[in-house]
Amino acid sequence: MSKGPDVKSRVLALRPDPDRPPPGPFRPGFWRSPLRSPQLTAMLGLVLLIGLPVVAITGLLSNDAYQPGLGANALGRHTHGPLDLYLFGWPAGGPSWLYALSQGAHVTLGLALFPVVLTKLWSVIPKLFEWPPVRSPAHLIERLTLAFLVGGALFEFVTGILNIQYWYAFKFDFTQAHYYGGWIFIGALIAHVTIKFPTMAANLRTRDAVYAAADPTLSHGATPGLIAVATDATAVPSDATPAPTCPFPHAVHDGLSSPNPEPESMSRRVLLGSVAAASGILFLQGIGQSVGGPLRALAFLLPRGATRPGPLGFPVNRTWELTGLKRSVVADGTWRLKVTAGQRTVQLSRQQLLAMPQFTHELTIGCVEGWSTTQHWTGVRMIDLARLVGADPSRVSVTATSLAKGAYGQATLAHEQVSDQRTLLALKVNDLTLPLDHGFPVRMIAAAVPGVHCTKWISEIQFDEV
Amino acid sequence: MSMGRIWQRYGGGPGQLLASIASLAIAAAAIIGWTQRAHDLKAVIEWFIAAILLHDLVFLPIYSLADRVTIGFLPKRAGVYLRAPALISLLLLATVFPTVLGFGARSAHNLSGITEHGYVARYLILTGALFALSGLAYALRGRLSDER
Numbered sequence: 001m002s003k004g005p006d007v008k009s010r011v012l013a014l015r016p017d018p019d020r021p022p023p024g025p026f027r028p029g030f031w032r033s034p035l036r037s038p039q040l041t042a043m044l045g046l047v048l049l050i051g052l053p054v055v056a057i058t059g060l061l062s063n064d065a066y067q068p069g070l071g072a073n074a075l076g077r078h079t080h081g082p083l084d085l086y087l088f089g090w091p092a093g094g095p096s097w098l099y100a101l102s103q104g105a106h107v108t109l110g111l112a113l114f115p116v117v118l119t120k121l122w123s124v125i126p127k128l129f130e131w132p133p134v135r136s137p138a139h140l141i142e143r144l145t146l147a148f149l150v151g152g153a154l155f156e157f158v159t160g161i162l163n164i165q166y167w168y169a170f171k172f173d174f175t176q177a178h179y180y181g182g183w184i185f186i187g188a189l190i191a192h193v194t195i196k197f198p199t200m201a202a203n204l205r206t207r208d209a210v211y212a213a214a215d216p217t218l219s220h221g222a223t224p225g226l227i228a229v230a231t232d233a234t235a236v237p238s239d240a241t242p243a244p245t246c247p248f249p250h251a252v253h254d255g256l257s258s259p260n261p262e263p264e265s266m267s268r269r270v271l272l273g274s275v276a277a278a279s280g281i282l283f284l285q286g287i288g289q290s291v292g293g294p295l296r297a298l299a300f301l302l303p304r305g306a307t308r309p310g311p312l313g314f315p316v317n318r319t320w321e322l323t324g325l326k327r328s329v330v331a332d333g334t335w336r337l338k339v340t341a342g343q344r345t346v347q348l349s350r351q352q353l354l355a356m357p358q359f360t361h362e363l364t365i366g367c368v369e370g371w372s373t374t375q376h377w378t379g380v381r382m383i384d385l386a387r388l389v390g391a392d393p394s395r396v397s398v399t400a401t402s403l404a405k406g407a408y409g410q411a412t413l414a415h416e417q418v419s420d421q422r423t424l425l426a427l428k429v430n431d432l433t434l435p436l437d438h439g440f441p442v443r444m445i446a447a448a449v450p451g452v453h454c455t456k457w458i459s460e461i462q463f464d465e466v
Numbered sequence: 467m468s469m470g471r472i473w474q475r476y477g478g479g480p481g482q483l484l485a486s487i488a489s490l491a492i493a494a495a496a497i498i499g500w501t502q503r504a505h506d507l508k509a510v511i512e513w514f515i516a517a518i519l520l521h522d523l524v525f526l527p528i529y530s531l532a533d534r535v536t537i538g539f540l541p542k543r544a545g546v547y548l549r550a551p552a553l554i555s556l557l558l559l560a561t562v563f564p565t566v567l568g569f570g571a572r573s574a575h576n577l578s579g580i581t582e583h584g585y586v587a588r589y590l591i592l593t594g595a596l597f598a599l600s601g602l603a604y605a606l607r608g609r610l611s612d613e614r
Contacts, residue, residue: 081499083492115557121521122530128522136477141486147518148493154517155510161561166570166577170513172506180496181510187492194485265537266546274550278557281592285562301562301589303574306582319579437579 021131034261042203058106071412092416096447100366107370108286152185289371304371320436323404341391341463367451379426396463400455551596
């Protein structure tokens with residue numbers, strides 16, 4: 001007597017019946033918004049397909065600019081893992097706003113795309129409750145990558161958006177989390193685009209075909225009900241021109257449009273317009289804090305829109321008060337700058353530094369948080385300090401150590417930056433003595449490096465052969 | 467079994483399989499990177515899962531339900547002129563709520579030295595302006611259709 005068929009039939013009985021979804025969201029009729037359609041999803045997808053690569057590439061560029069392979073720049077992160085690649089030395093000699101531009105684009109576009117991401121997720125939510133939950137091995141793998149895609153997108157956008165608003169609600173290290181999370185998102189996104197691009201393209205084409213079929217003279221304001229033609233032939237309003245047979249095989253009903261939509265209370269045009277308006281306002285917020293100057297007022301809903309008055313009122317990343325240091329450690333009588341290269345060490349007072357040749361450059365501080373500020377900095381060139389201790393500027397990196405301990409209490413710039421004429425140990429800003437909040441007695445300032453690498457309250461600089 | 471049959475059983479093509487495997491391999495590499503900080507990894511996994519569950523199973527149903535419940539109370543023709551500014555306003559709030567509600571204010575003050583107030587008022591003024599603009603559009607539209 002064989003138990004085979006019995007066991008098999010029992011296992012089969014446990015299998016979800018593809019034709020009988022459980023009640024609730026697993027039934028297509030549960031989703032009633034007339035706005036959901038493959039065409040809406042395709043349009044939002046196209047916007048993201050254009051915008052997200054810029055956000056991803058500028059994010060990777062920022063990691064490169066931090067030069068995590070040098071000194072303590074990696075902040076404790078290992079730099080030899082499979083994804084810890086940085087492709088080239090960060091270039092010097094370019095415009096000083098290069099990093100501010102790249103990071104401004106990263107944050108501004110990230111802010112502007114968030115409403116689009118949320119709308120895109122809303123448009124595809126019926127897919128989360130597909131029935132049967134798994135159709136084939138391919139479907140299972142795709143759903144797994146989609147979990148990384150959705151999780152990665154939400155994780156990256158939310159951590160980034162919280163971080164620029166100083167709400168540190170997370171217990172993990174932001175830089176590392178945003179970097180590896182970014183890779184998960186990028187990987188899942190590439191797979192998603194590879195798999196879905198033909199569907200998106202076909203649905204964008206059917207949109208045009210549907211508009212044309214609805215009324216060849218109609219340049220705008222197509223009857224929204226007609227949008228459903230491509231996906232559900234029964235939805236053609238009786239008074240409309242019958243749509244031709246859909247010539248695009250990909251654009252079949254794919255579980256997004258509702259089979260029994262509610263009467264329309266908002267057109268797709270208004271939905272997209274509203275999302276665009278929210279994106280536009282957020283875009284201007286990003287532009288305001290990134291471009292700065294008079295435009296900073298645009299960022300009235302972000303912390304970095306706020307300013308202090310006067311020539312020294314430009315933004316501060318870390319205040320003197322926060323360091324907890326005593327005023328006496330930077331007093332003229334006690335403070336000395338230790339400059340080291342190999343065996344040679346020189347101690348310099350602030351007076352001695354002021355006696356060296358002074359140079360002034362207009363340089364931009366670009367913060368990883370997407371805000372920036374451009375000021376006139378005056379001080380001693382790094383090449384002169386290197387030569388003072390017998391180092392060849394084109395062959396050494398420089399590590400600046402701050403009196404203030406903690407993250408970014410030390411930062412290393414590469415030889416490209418050391419040999420850049422504009423890299424200064426600044427003593428003055430806008431012709432005034434550097435204030436405590438901006439790094440008195442001396443701070444590092446260099447073209448196109450991440451703002452936190454412009455170390456403040458420096459007590460020691462060390463040149464190392466590379 | 468022929469190759470064609472295998473792909474048929476698999477339910478996709480070689481391109482799909484390759485792209486998916488590449489994506490999962492990158493995810494695995496990122497997770498390996500994270501194991502350098504085991505404590506971080508745990509918190510990050512919690513965040514990844516919480517992000518999906520909160521968005522898909524809490525926030526989305528809540529705002530969908532709110533939309534559906536309120537829609538019945540809205541006047542039929544004017545409804546869209548209320549929903550559009552409400553949508554814009556909520557999308558903005560979803561992005562800048564830490565600043566508007568002051569969640570980041572303490573850290574922001576410590577780091578920047580600035581104590582800024584009035585974000586709630588600014589947000590409400592912006593929201594009011596959006597509704598006002600929408601109301602204006604409604605009035606103009608009504609007038610235009612009357613003239614016709």
